Amino acid sequence: MMSKLKYLFLGFIFGVILIKAEVVSWFRIQEMFRFQAFHMYGIIGSAIVVGAISILLIKKFKVKTIYGKEIIIVPKEFTKGNIIGGLIFGLGWAMTGACPGPLYALIGSGLLVITFVLFFAVLGTWAYGRLKDKLPH
Amino acid sequence: MNILTQPWPWYVSGPLIGLMVPVLLILGNKPFGISSSLKHICSACIPGKIEYFNYNWKAESWNLLFAFGIVLGGFVAGYCFSNPNPIQISENTIADLNAMGIKDHSGFVPSEIFNFQSLLSLKGFILMIIGGFFVGFGTRYADGCTSGHSIMGLSNLQWPSLVSTICFFIGGLIMTWFILPWIMRL
Numbered sequence A: 001m002m003s004k005l006k007y008l009f010l011g012f013i014f015g016v017i018l019i020k021a022e023v024v025s026w027f028r029i030q031e032m033f034r035f036q037a038f039h040m041y042g043i044i045g046s047a048i049v050v051g052a053i054s055i056l057l058i059k060k061f062k063v064k065t066i067y068g069k070e071i072i073i074v075p076k077e078f079t080k081g082n083i084i085g086g087l088i089f090g091l092g093w094a095m096t097g098a099c100p101g102p103l104y105a106l107i108g109s110g111l112l113v114i115t116f117v118l119f120f121a122v123l124g125t126w127a128y129g130r131l132k133d134k135l136p137h
Numbered sequence B: 001m002n003i004l005t006q007p008w009p010w011y012v013s014g015p016l017i018g019l020m021v022p023v024l025l026i027l028g029n030k031p032f033g034i035s036s037s038l039k040h041i042c043s044a045c046i047p048g049k050i051e052y053f054n055y056n057w058k059a060e061s062w063n064l065l066f067a068f069g070i071v072l073g074g075f076v077a078g079y080c081f082s083n084p085n086p087i088q089i090s091e092n093t094i095a096d097l098n099a100m101g102i103k104d105h106s107g108f109v110p111s112e113i114f115n116f117q118s119l120l121s122l123k124g125f126i127l128m129i130i131g132g133f134f135v136g137f138g139t140r141y142a143d144g145c146t147s148g149h150s151i152m153g154l155s156n157l158q159w160p161s162l163v164s165t166i167c168f169f170i171g172g173l174i175m176t177w178f179i180l181p182w183i184m185r186l
Helices: A002-020 A026-033 A039-060 A081-096 A100-108 A114-134 B010-028 B036-045 B057-080 B091-099 B122-142 B146-155 B159-184
Strands: none
Touching (some): A002 A100, A002 B010, A002 B057, A026 A039, A039 B146, A081 A114, A081 B122, A081 B159, A100 A114, A100 B057, A100 B122, A114 B036, A114 B122, B036 B057, B146 B159
């Protein structure tokens, strides 16, 4: 359990970043989809650059985990869900102005009404699990 | 005090978000991603007889701790040390939103729509309830969200993540430009 507490701490750090970056703002998301500011593109773009360089270095120098284990990244498999699910999430992203991370941060910031958005996001996930076999993949 | 309450520019916050990727990998071989937590909540609370939710969610509890950490981080940064000034969004965005009837842009969300009373209004119901449902359904169907695909997946040069990211964007553009103006007229 103690070893898992580090994830609580990392989540805390991530929550602080999401708020200070203003990524949690519905207005920032609107600004992005209207191409009226560079802010969100700068954040997502620089995050990908730093993430990609990090993974490249991890692979090149065969960096191990702090427990001495080999780092394994499971590849993403393509399904039609990447397209259909992606489009559905995109609609929801522009409606709620939030992806899952910001939903948690917004609730923490005191916007308790967002618990309803999160609750229905959980229900949406449940509905996917229920309908999975009937959906094209 | 000022440094705690003022927002951070993109070139500070973006690289810090990117660093979550190697830190999670090095601390425990964990892939950066948030939307899986919604699946684990289903598995823990309402698994039913659905095969998709019948797995040992406790083995993935790190992801739930991470999500709960985000709530705590949101509390400290967004409540205790909240920025007293409205977010400096573009004048063009303000003008566009004003034209749609969204006039209060002082908070993180438009207070006219995102409040408890308007959960029962048509606009509030569509944007919060249906929007939330789309976020949960879409991320699981796509097998990832902005973190899992757009940041983790693209950092690892995964082409399915590129397809998903492009589709996230197309969905967002369709909503912003074609559907949202219509919802706001309801």
